Amino acid sequence: MAKSTTYQSRACDENGYIEWSEEENSIWNELITRQLKVVEGVACDEFTQGLKLLDLPLDRIPQLPEVSKVLKSTTGWQCEPVNALIGFGEFFRLLSERKFPVATFIRTREEFDYLKEPDIFHEIFGHCPLLTNQSFADYTQAYGQMGLNATKEQRVFLARLYWFTVEFGLLDTDNGIKLYGGGILSSPKETKHAVYNEDVKRVPLNILDVLRTPYKIDIIQPIYYTLNAVKNLDDIRKFEVEEIMAFVEEAKELGLHQALYS
Secondary structure (H helix, E strand, C coil): CCCCCCCCCCCCCCCCCCCCHHHHHHHHHHHHHHHHHHCCCEEEEHHHHHHHCCCCCCCCCCCCHHHHHHHHHCCCCCCEEEEECCCCCCCCHHHHCCEEEECCCCCCCCCCCCCCCCHHHHHHHHHHCCHHCHHHHHHHHHHHHHHCCCCHHHHHHHHHHHHHHHHHEEECCCCCCECCCHHHHCHHHHHHHHHHHHCCCEEECCCCHHHCCCCCCCCCCCEEEECCCHHHHHHHCCHHHHHHHHHHHHHHHHHHCCCCCC
């Protein structure tokens, strides 16, 4: 999570709607039309199915109540408008309540290809399609529950689990590498890198290894952890919170993997 931001989230009216400017809608149009082409054939089936259900507009930024209506009808989730940056405590609480935090701003043209903080395009296009999938939706809620009573230090380790699944998760399928992480699906450069770069490390997901793997938010990722299917997230979700925290304590004792950034 970025420590500071120059962006200011837009306030919703009493019905949850935002009056976006023509320029903001134009930026959305350019972002989504570009990325739809980039992810074609490499996004996982669950993401593609979710996109069809959401039926996101191309010519304007979708309103959160529109997205929430679909999420509620499929998995009981909804979008929650938040400030550009929120703390870990609020983040975990919202997820545990099946409320997905969406910062109500969109990037400027100066940061069209990359920005550190998640904007509404990243959240709505990158994550919300998969929140229509039961396994992904249940896992995301379980993740929020993991962090509710965790210490500040434990939350640092838990952040890696979110990073390498919800944000930068890959599937290694019989039909090749497919994408389910929103940080990849919302980025043209990351999409091409994750799928086609032969030097990338793609490693079967092991919880302990994930918790020991540091990451940087301002680079293309050098490693991705893979599942065989989105439904495999159920295997992680079924761990009791105490079991996950036992993994965290073991990771703390073993120390971090450092070779990636040395």
